[in-house]
Amino acid sequence: MAEPLRVVHYINAFFGGLGGEEEAQTTLSLQDGALGPGRLLEQLLTDEGQVIATIMCGDGYFSEREEAVVTQVQGYLRDLKPDIFVAGPAFRSGRYGLACGRLCLEAERLGIPAVTGMHEENPGSDLYRPAHLYIIRTAASAVGMQPALQRMAALAVKRGRGLPLGTAAEEGFLPRAVRRTVRTGIPAAVRAVDMVLKKWRGETYRSELSVETFEIIPPPPPLSDPRKTLFALVTESGLVPRGNPDRLPAATATHWAKYAIAGMDRLVPGEWDGVHGGYDNTAALQDPNRVVPLDAIRALEREGLIGRLWDELFVTVGNLGSLNAMKRMGAEIAGLLVERGVGAVILPAT
Amino acid sequence: MLATCLYTVATRVGANRIVRGGKFHHPFGNPDLPPREEYAFRYAFVQQTIRALCTPVQQPTVFDVETSVVA
Amino acid sequence: MADDRGAFTLDVGVFPLQRLVFASQTHYQHETLGINRAAFLNVIAEPHAIAEIDIHLAHPGESCRIVHVLDAVPLMVKVEGRSTVFPGFVSPAIPVGTGRNHRLAAATVLVCGTFPDPTSGALSPVEAIIDMSGPAAAYCAFSDTANVVLVCHAAPGVTNAEFDAALQRVKLKAAVYLARTTANIDPPDLEHYHLRAVEPSLPRVVYVDLLHQQGLMAHTFLYGQHTQGLEPTILHPNEMLDGALVNGNYRAPGRGITYAHCQNSIVRELYRRHGREVNFLGVVIGRGWQDTQFLKERQGWMMARVACLLGAQIAIVTADMGGTGGNNTIDFMQTIKACEQMGLRTVAMLQESGNPDGSDPTLVDYVPEADALVSVGGVGWQTPAAPAVDRVIGGPTVRPSIAQDPLDASGSLQVESWYGAIWKRSELGLSAVDA
Numbered sequence: 001m002a003e004p005l006r007v008v009h010y011i012n013a014f015f016g017g018l019g020g021e022e023e024a025q026t027t028l029s030l031q032d033g034a035l036g037p038g039r040l041l042e043q044l045l046t047d048e049g050q051v052i053a054t055i056m057c058g059d060g061y062f063s064e065r066e067e068a069v070v071t072q073v074q075g076y077l078r079d080l081k082p083d084i085f086v087a088g089p090a091f092r093s094g095r096y097g098l099a100c101g102r103l104c105l106e107a108e109r110l111g112i113p114a115v116t117g118m119h120e121e122n123p124g125s126d127l128y129r130p131a132h133l134y135i136i137r138t139a140a141s142a143v144g145m146q147p148a149l150q151r152m153a154a155l156a157v158k159r160g161r162g163l164p165l166g167t168a169a170e171e172g173f174l175p176r177a178v179r180r181t182v183r184t185g186i187p188a189a190v191r192a193v194d195m196v197l198k199k200w201r202g203e204t205y206r207s208e209l210s211v212e213t214f215e216i217i218p219p220p221p222p223l224s225d226p227r228k229t230l231f232a233l234v235t236e237s238g239l240v241p242r243g244n245p246d247r248l249p250a251a252t253a254t255h256w257a258k259y260a261i262a263g264m265d266r267l268v269p270g271e272w273d274g275v276h277g278g279y280d281n282t283a284a285l286q287d288p289n290r291v292v293p294l295d296a297i298r299a300l301e302r303e304g305l306i307g308r309l310w311d312e313l314f315v316t317v318g319n320l321g322s323l324n325a326m327k328r329m330g331a332e333i334a335g336l337l338v339e340r341g342v343g344a345v346i347l348p349a350t
Numbered sequence: 351m352l353a354t355c356l357y358t359v360a361t362r363v364g365a366n367r368i369v370r371g372g373k374f375h376h377p378f379g380n381p382d383l384p385p386r387e388e389y390a391f392r393y394a395f396v397q398q399t400i401r402a403l404c405t406p407v408q409q410p411t412v413f414d415v416e417t418s419v420v421a
Numbered sequence: 422m423a424d425d426r427g428a429f430t431l432d433v434g435v436f437p438l439q440r441l442v443f444a445s446q447t448h449y450q451h452e453t454l455g456i457n458r459a460a461f462l463n464v465i466a467e468p469h470a471i472a473e474i475d476i477h478l479a480h481p482g483e484s485c486r487i488v489h490v491l492d493a494v495p496l497m498v499k500v501e502g503r504s505t506v507f508p509g510f511v512s513p514a515i516p517v518g519t520g521r522n523h524r525l526a527a528a529t530v531l532v533c534g535t536f537p538d539p540t541s542g543a544l545s546p547v548e549a550i551i552d553m554s555g556p557a558a559a560y561c562a563f564s565d566t567a568n569v570v571l572v573c574h575a576a577p578g579v580t581n582a583e584f585d586a587a588l589q590r591v592k593l594k595a596a597v598y599l600a601r602t603t604a605n606i607d608p609p610d611l612e613h614y615h616l617r618a619v620e621p622s623l624p625r626v627v628y629v630d631l632l633h634q635q636g637l638m639a640h641t642f643l644y645g646q647h648t649q650g651l652e653p654t655i656l657h658p659n660e661m662l663d664g665a666l667v668n669g670n671y672r673a674p675g676r677g678i679t680y681a682h683c684q685n686s687i688v689r690e691l692y693r694r695h696g697r698e699v700n701f702l703g704v705v706i707g708r709g710w711q712d713t714q715f716l717k718e719r720q721g722w723m724m725a726r727v728a729c730l731l732g733a734q735i736a737i738v739t740a741d742m743g744g745t746g747g748n749n750t751i752d753f754m755q756t757i758k759a760c761e762q763m764g765l766r767t768v769a770m771l772q773e774s775g776n777p778d779g780s781d782p783t784l785v786d787y788v789p790e791a792d793a794l795v796s797v798g799g800v801g802w803q804t805p806a807a808p809a810v811d812r813v814i815g816g817p818t819v820r821p822s823i824a825q826d827p828l829d830a831s832g833s834l835q836v837e838s839w840y841g842a843i844w845k846r847s848e849l850g851l852s853a854v855d856a
Contacts, residue, residue, distance in 0.1 A: 169854065181799070181802055187847060189687045189689070192769075243369055300396060305397075359786075375613070
């Protein structure tokens with residue numbers, strides 16, 4: 001009988017049993033043994049594993065100090081040297097899911113196999129699945145705690161012991177941008193005709209490859225009068241002031257920035273840089289107005305063809321962007337714009 | 351209103367008003383043109399974006415700079 | 422197009438083949454094909470463009486590697502009826518799909534060569550290798566067939582285009598000449614290809630394929646002419662069986678093969694089910710790999726409209742018989758979308774891309790209408806390394822990647838994809854799942 005695997009578990013303060021308004025701000029802590037859902041996790045691990053320590057943090061605290069928290073957790077993991085790292089499950093809680101994803105990624109980087117669990121639509125799932133993390137698919141709420149932890153425990157043991165894993169469907173994790181060849185024993189042409197006949201008859205069938213589909217966004221009604229409208233410029237082109245003061249990354253951005261453009265008639269070459277890693281920025285550096293057309297929009301403003309342009313430019317980098325990160329950023333920017341009375345957005349994309 | 355070259359991705363994601371102009375390295379530019387013509391192109395493009403914002407649409411719709419509604 | 426007057430009736434006599442040998446006479450007997458080297462060369466020579474043709478014979482199970490493979494052709498000949506097989510090359514471009522053919526089973530003519538002028542970029546031949554035994558053999562097409570290998574050396578001063586044109590003639594003349602050894606023999610097996618009239622309630626199905634055509638090194642020929650400007654058109658499946666489509670595409674070893682056009686697996690499967698579960702109407706072909714977004718979308722609609730004009734209700738869609746990838750994924754997806762939006766139910770068959778370990782996005786474009794996909798997985802995934810071999814046909818070195826120096830062709834090799842990988846994977850039933 002092999003030694004029980006040494007498991008470190010991450011949970012947020014809410015699941016750690018702390019309530020009240022301030023729980024999201026709970027400081028990062030490390031405690032011996034299992035806490036909260038970690039106790040059920042330990043039961044489900046039976047004698048295959050033991051929760052030797054629990055790392056707990058408020059979701060707000062984590063999100064505001066992500067890098068500092070990560071550094072501390074790396075330290076804990078280096079000291080504890082667990083066989084496996086388990087985080088969550090986060091269900092549909094966005095900040096918790098992002099934290100779980102990030103910490104699992106850091107654990108993997110330290111050579112520690114990691115498992116987490118969250119609902120398919122958690123922003124953490126979309127952001128971290130392409131990093132090939134193992135994310136067990138869970139229900140939307142803690143009602144699904146037991147089955148989530150059951151699958152997380154089973155997967156954690158397999159990973160901890162280096163046992164071969166089944167497919168995503170078999171083990172219960174979300175597609176993690178890794179595909180594996182299988183022998184179906186049936187020629188593709190036969191499978192194709194079988195599949196389309198099922199589709200034709202209205203029977204259920206399973207596509208061998210599926211890609212995300214996107215929600216339908218109902219189009220806003222047209223502007224009644226552009227001359228009375230406040231416009232804003234939002235871009236994913238990564239056009240930033242020289243020096244990139246807000247450190248936008250070249251790809252997979254998860255934050256955005258805004259830059260004052262009040263009093264500017266145009267964007268001046270030399271004052272701006274294009275940090276988006278997906279397009280050749282030569283033309284943009286020669287004349288940034290080719291990407292963000294401030295000069296032309298100012299002309300329309302002067303001519304009274306549009307009401308006014310809001311005096312900040314909103315920027316992120318769309319290169320290899322995670323869908324859910326972009327959704328979140330779009331919602332954050334839109335919320336700000338609505339508050340300011342902005343009625344229309346022009347979004348240059350590269 | 352989204353200004354882009356690769357509009358099939360844009361329509362797929364669900365952007366409703368899309369104006370298509372220059373190459374994706376410079377959606378509002380055309381470095382092959384002399385500066386005055388290029389600015390004229392940009393000005394026309396921006397005007398088209400305003401027009402798109404004033405046009406009712408039912409679903410992702412692509413507007414070209416040169417012509418009217420494409421798809 | 423379902424025509425029961427017999428206008429497109431094709432019988433194919435199939436002859437088994439176990440062994441190829443050089444002999445004093447070119448002769449088929451007892452499942453053995455003897456080849457008189459001199460007489461054979463006399464028939465197939467193209468002295469203005471090809472200085473020398475080396476003929477080699479390779480059988481399954483041999484420790485033998487064939488390199489610089491450009492195409493594989495079935496051994497077949499039309500013994501009765503209008504026109505010839507491979508119309509437009511070995512004969513005028515007169516419509517095919519009728520009469521009687523003879524075909525040697527489990528055998529090919531393979532043509533190998535190196536083009537005289539260096540090329541770069543998209544229109545470049547890519548190294549293509551077949552191992553006749555060992556762990557890689559399972560992933561190579563034609564490791565399980567008896568192969569007559571023609572290694573062609575360009576004549577001095579000939580251009581790539583002239584060399585390519587000559588290669589087409591050499592390989593097709595060879596295939597026909599060798600099959601003709603069976604002309605006066607009764608075939609042990611006779612296949613009958615006729616789209617008889619069927620129950621009107623059966624769903625009407627078309628096979629839709631976007632051909633890989635971009636220019637020299639990436640040609641697909643229809644009745645002897647490349648398909649650069651091809652507007653979508655209709656083929657009777659018998660025309661494909663008769664070699665109306667010939668491959669001149671050397672851009673990726675996984676892709677287009679004349680043999681795969683002639684023995685197209687979707688055509689064979691639809692024929693098998695015709696009259697029982699489906700009403701197979703025919704095949705719609707057009708050129709994929711269009712140059713602009715506009716033309717990609719346009720082609721999708723143009724393919725769909727032809728399918729609709731035929732009366733199709735179901736379309737099985739491929740690009741290059743499954744070899745879709747890169748920017749052609751857009752043409753492919755646009756075709757699926759157009760068919761669905763015009764009321765056809767589709768299924769599409771494709772290969773996936775991504776890293777050798779199966780990670781990273783496997784599709785560069787997608788439409789929501791592509792909700793029924795059959796995957797053959799990624800041809801570059803988890804392919805086994807091949808050991809050193811006793812014998813190499815085609816040249817002393819191989820260069821699977823332009824980023825690498827040439828390697829010793831007889832040594833152990835790790836290549837991303839072997840010749841005919843997509844065809845092979847689709848026949849074997851390989852697919853992929855999320856893991």
